[in-house]
Amino acid sequence: MVTTRQGVRLLGPGDVDAFLDLARRDPVANVFAMYRARTTRLEPRWLGGEAWGRFHDGELVAACHVGANLVPIESREEDARAFGERALARGRSVSTIVGPTEAVREFWRTVSDSWGRPRDLRWNQPHLVIDGPPTAAPDPGVRRTMRAELDELYPACVAMYTEEVGVSPEVGGRNDLYRTRVAQLVSRGWSFARFDAGRLVFKAEVACATDDAAQIQGVWVPPDRRGEGLAVAGMAAVVELVRAEIAPRVSLYVNEWNEPARRAYARVGFQETTTFSTIMF
Known part of the structure; x- marks a missing residue:
């Protein structure tokens, strides 16, 4: 499949393993992306949208889920800009952009003049994790x-x-x-x-x-x-x-x-x- 000048192309079933390897760099923050890749095999008809990848020297270095939610995955600022440029050419179809703040902010800088005024912007949402027993007593009725x-x-x-x-x-x-x-x-x-x-x-x-x-x-x-x-x-x-x-x-x-x-x-x-x-x- 031909890549763009920014090294971005559409991903498909043949890219699932590379996509999952990329997302495993932070399997907690990227749990949505990993879940979607495993359940849809990156088939557009099952995704209800597309998955994009950015490549450098043939290696997948960043990705973007583009369905109802647009979610950047392991994207640095330059990756988010590249995804934003592809999104400008495609037009907005998503209802939500969500993910790590730096990537979302850079993506939004790239598309904001063309994508219209959002209904709400929530820039600071702490991402929380627990990997052990809870420190409060559980409700036995739940x-x-x-x-x-x-x-x-x-x-x-x-x-x-x-x-x-x-x-x-x-x-x-x-x-x-x-x-x-x-x-x-x-x-x-x-x-x-x-x-x-x-x-x-x-x-x-x-x-x-x-x-x-x-x-x-x-x-x-x-x-x-x-x-x-x-x-x-x-x-x-x-x-x-x-x-x-x-x-x-x-x-x-x-x-x-x-x-x-x-x-x-x-x-x-x-x-x-x-x-x-x-x-x-």
């Missing part, structure tokens, strides 16, 4: 959710998403798609919750996972139950369950202004390793 509980779980997922992202996942009639996504996480055993008298009072999901790490998303407690320690005990339980049955390291990233969540994660034993940034359209 467990995997079941399909029969979807009618209670789904509204909580919509509420969390709307609160976190600022727009409902059901906008534009996408409720069937989002409900299917929630149901898939339940079926996979990646959805965890605590119920009190049938009411959900804590939830969290695994967004993606490999043999090295699992990334948590969707941590939520109903507003009227906040301040009771449900998030601390709930996340401690999720960490125990995930480390025992899914992956040895657990990660997530959090908005810098969300002090209650950051305090809760610190009490569970999460440690900051790097900084992510997210740009949303």
Whole structure:
């Protein structure tokens, strides 16, 4: 396949091993990219987009996942600029740019004049990891959710998403798609919750996972139950369950202004390793 003057080309199934070798340089920060490569084999029809690679002397030195989310992988500033130039020629199709701050910032500098005004820019999102037992007592009531509980779980997922992202996942009639996504996480055993008298009072999901790490998303407690320690005990339980049955390291990233969540994660034993940034359209 012909490369561009910047050494960037489309990746495909023949590049999966090289892509995974690249992502393994930081298997926790790159867990999303590794999960997507393993489940799609970098086939555009399964990716719902493309994967790009940047090469130097025939070696893959950086990559970029371009689906609903654009995610730079092991990208230095010059790599992010090269991916940005390719993105300018292609036009914006993504709804989110997310990844390590330096790469996201340089990519955005390259495309910002042409890609339009984003809905939100979140430059400082601490990336947190725990690779041992939680330092808080786990809630014994937290467990995997079941399909029969979807009618209670789904509204909580919509509420969390709307609160976190600022727009409902059901906008534009996408409720069937989002409900299917929630149901898939339940079926996979990646959805965890605590119920009190049938009411959900804590939830969290695994967004993606490999043999090295699992990334948590969707941590939520109903507003009227906040301040009771449900998030601390709930996340401690999720960490125990995930480390025992899914992956040895657990990660997530959090908005810098969300002090209650950051305090809760610190009490569970999460440690900051790097900084992510997210740009949303």
